Amino acid sequence: MPHLTILYTPNLDGAIEDGGADIQALCNTLAETMAAQRDEALAAVFPIGGIRVLAYPASHYAIADGGAAGRAADGTGEYAFVYLNLRVARGRSAAVLERTGRALDACIKRHFEGILTERHIGVTLQIDEGDEVFNARTSSLHPLFARD
Numbered sequence: 001m002p003h004l005t006i007l008y009t010p011n012l013d014g015a016i017e018d019g020g021a022d023i024q025a026l027c028n029t030l031a032e033t034m035a036a037q038r039d040e041a042l043a044a045v046f047p048i049g050g051i052r053v054l055a056y057p058a059s060h061y062a063i064a065d066g067g068a069a070g071r072a073a074d075g076t077g078e079y080a081f082v083y084l085n086l087r088v089a090r091g092r093s094a095a096v097l098e099r100t101g102r103a104l105d106a107c108i109k110r111h112f113e114g115i116l117t118e119r120h121i122g123v124t125l126q127i128d129e130g131d132e133v134f135n136a137r138t139s140s141l142h143p144l145f146a147r148d
Helices: 023-036 066-070 094-118 139-144
Strands: 003-008 054-058 079-089 120-130
Touching: 023 054, 023 066, 023 094, 079 094, 094 120
Parallel strands: 003 054, 079 120
Antiparallel strands: 003 079
C-alpha cells in the first residue's frame, strides 16, 4: 500500500487536445509524485513496489442539477467529476501525510488547469489512513525493488 483509486466521469476520457483529461497521464504523474515523497529522515514514504494508481470511469452518474445551471451560464451543461482516494496504512506522521496530500493536490491542479477553465468539473482528493480489520498481501513486486 499506498493505493490511489480514481473514479471519474467517462466524459473525461480522451486526449486533452480533444477535450478529455488524459487519465493515463494523470495516473503516471500521480505515481511519480507518490514515489518522490520523503519523510523527515528523507526516506521514501511509500515502498515503490506498493504504489498503485488505478482509474475507473463511472458507468452511471448524476452530478448536481443535471446541467441546468451550466446551460444557463451559456455552457454545454455537461458536468464532469473526478474523485481521488489515497488509502494508506498507519505509521506515517500527520506532517508527512499533509505534505503528500499537498504534493498530490498540486499535481492534480496542474493536470486539470486547462480543463477547469473550459468545462464544469469538480475534483476531490481524499487521503484515508486505515485500521485494517484484515490485511493480507501477496506480491512478487516488493522483492523486485528490494534489490536496490
